Amino acid sequence: MVLDPAHGGTDPGARGTGGLRESDLVLEFSDSTRRALEAQGFRVRQTRQGNDDPSLDDRSAMANAQRGTVFVTLHVSSTGLTGTVRVYTMTDFPAETNTTGMLSWDRAQAPFLELSRKLGDLVQGQLALRFKGSPGAAHVAAVRQLRTTAAPAIAVEVSSVTVEDRAALERMAPGVADAIARGVAAFRPVYDASPAAGALP
Amino acid sequence: MTPRWRVWLLVGLALAVIAAVIYFPILRRRVQRAARLQQQSEEQARRELTLTIPANPGQPRVTTRLFWASGTEDGVLVPTTVELPLSDDPVLRAKQVLNTLLAGPVDVELRTLPPDAALLEFYLLPDGTGIADFSEALATSVPSGIQSEQLAVDSIARTLEANVSQVQRLKILIHGQETETLAGHLDLTGTFVVNTRATPTPAKPAQSPVTPATNAPAADKTAVEPGKLTPGNAPGKLAQPEHKP
Numbered sequence: 001m002v003l004d005p006a007h008g009g010t011d012p013g014a015r016g017t018g019g020l021r022e023s024d025l026v027l028e029f030s031d032s033t034r035r036a037l038e039a040q041g042f043r044v045r046q047t048r049q050g051n052d053d054p055s056l057d058d059r060s061a062m063a064n065a066q067r068g069t070v071f072v073t074l075h076v077s078s079t080g081l082t083g084t085v086r087v088y089t090m091t092d093f094p095a096e097t098n099t100t101g102m103l104s105w106d107r108a109q110a111p112f113l114e115l116s117r118k119l120g121d122l123v124q125g126q127l128a129l130r131f132k133g134s135p136g137a138a139h140v141a142a143v144r145q146l147r148t149t150a151a152p153a154i155a156v157e158v159s160s161v162t163v164e165d166r167a168a169l170e171r172m173a174p175g176v177a178d179a180i181a182r183g184v185a186a187f188r189p190v191y192d193a194s195p196a197a198g199a200l201p
Numbered sequence: 202m203t204p205r206w207r208v209w210l211l212v213g214l215a216l217a218v219i220a221a222v223i224y225f226p227i228l229r230r231r232v233q234r235a236a237r238l239q240q241q242s243e244e245q246a247r248r249e250l251t252l253t254i255p256a257n258p259g260q261p262r263v264t265t266r267l268f269w270a271s272g273t274e275d276g277v278l279v280p281t282t283v284e285l286p287l288s289d290d291p292v293l294r295a296k297q298v299l300n301t302l303l304a305g306p307v308d309v310e311l312r313t314l315p316p317d318a319a320l321l322e323f324y325l326l327p328d329g330t331g332i333a334d335f336s337e338a339l340a341t342s343v344p345s346g347i348q349s350e351q352l353a354v355d356s357i358a359r360t361l362e363a364n365v366s367q368v369q370r371l372k373i374l375i376h377g378q379e380t381e382t383l384a385g386h387l388d389l390t391g392t393f394v395v396n397t398r399a400t401p402t403p404a405k406p407a408q409s410p411v412t413p414a415t416n417a418p419a420a421d422k423t424a425v426e427p428g429k430l431t432p433g434n435a436p437g438k439l440a441q442p443e444h445k446p
Contacts, residue, residue, distance in 0.1 A: 006385075007385065013345055014344070014345040015345075056381070075386070077345075077346030077347065078344040078345050078346045078349060079276075079344050079346055079348055079349040080276060081275040084275070106390075142351075142354075142388040142393070143347055143386060143387065143388065144381060144386065144387065145386075155386075157346060157347050159348075160346070
């Protein structure tokens with residue numbers, strides 16, 4: 001598992017009027033999620049541990065270097081119904097005539113779209129059970145971080161930094177973490193049965 | 202130096218000081234006036250850019266659908282129908298509908314685009330690609346987040362789809378430049394599908410609150426990127442490094 005707390009460093013991401021910063025909040029969500037995943041027996045790496053800001057490609061590269069990994073990028077929005085969580089998978093890629101047999105870095109997610117959407121629906125289903133008002137199935141969006149990731153990959157976005165009390169978001173962290181961990185655990189047999197599982201030379 | 206030269210020198214210096222004392226306030230006033238004029242012209246230019254393209258008064262009013270946020274459902278766009286004297290020219294028509302979209306709905310809470318954003322230019326390529334060039338405010342003032350950025354782009358794409366049939370794809374530029382993301386999340390390096398009927402049907406579209414705007418990374422990129430990947434028969438299999446003899 002590669003967990004990606006988005007933003008960081010000089011990029012705070014979404015900012016709330018009360019001074020909440022997405023880059024700080026996602027670190028907390030990431031820590032909770034890591035613990036929940038490890039409890040399920042997964043090995044977890046994070047793209048950042050502190051207030052640094054690896055490039056989008058560096059974050060993807062961390063997942064692309066692992067065998068049979070799953071990538072989850074964590075976000076906190078500045079809009080949306082407070083207390084809800086949405087999962088996104090990458091939009092479809094246009095057809096490309098490829099004469100080299102190689103897949104470009106820019107289209108690394110293309111072969112994994114179907115798996116990503118299965119994973120997204122499983123995680124979103126778990127989130128919908130815990131957070132009322134959350135959608136029942138994952139959405140698609142052209143999330144830049146997902147495009148260059150060669151693994152089943154989803155973006156999880158919590159609403160939102162506009163809450164007046166930071167504690168309201170912090171209380172969501174265990175539920176978000178548990179939902180992701182259970183969703184990934186349910187995805188595991190699907191992934192294991194796919195040709196993509198652990199398929200590094 | 203003789204005393205006489207010293208006197209002339211002192212007189213010269215004194216005159217220079219007096220001239221400087223007189224001229225400095227005049228110079229300051231001129232600099233301030235020039236700064237004011239520049240500020241006014243920038244503001245004027247911004248206003249002109251944000252103004253809806255004037256339509257021919259004789260132009261018949263047509264039903265126009267503009268996509269703003271739903272007031273009842275989170276993260277969903279809904280069409281609002283208005284009557285506008287739209288031009289028959291697709292570029293002018295695109296400018297008219299996008300400027301009206303930017304002007305925003307009556308209820309400001311339903312805006313999808315920042316109020317200070319402006320459409321700088323719109324181009325239509327022969328292959329149906331519309332290039333919308335927005336001011337920097339679109340990127341700097343749109344609320345950061347996947348949902349809000351997707352709503353912003355979808356509202357532009359869906360409004361063009363509903364009103365300018367010639368636009369099949371949308372490319373968004375910020376102040377004439379391609380940017381990686383809108384506000385840190387949504388990918389702007391590719392094009393977004395506008396006219397969904399003109400594109401191949403995706404194999405298995407996932408659910409979306411609105412018709413998904415497919416992002417297509419530029420197909421003509423030739424730059425060699427690090428870490429080439431190969432789908433092969435097993436997606437996810439990293440390419441074997443080439444072994445050179």
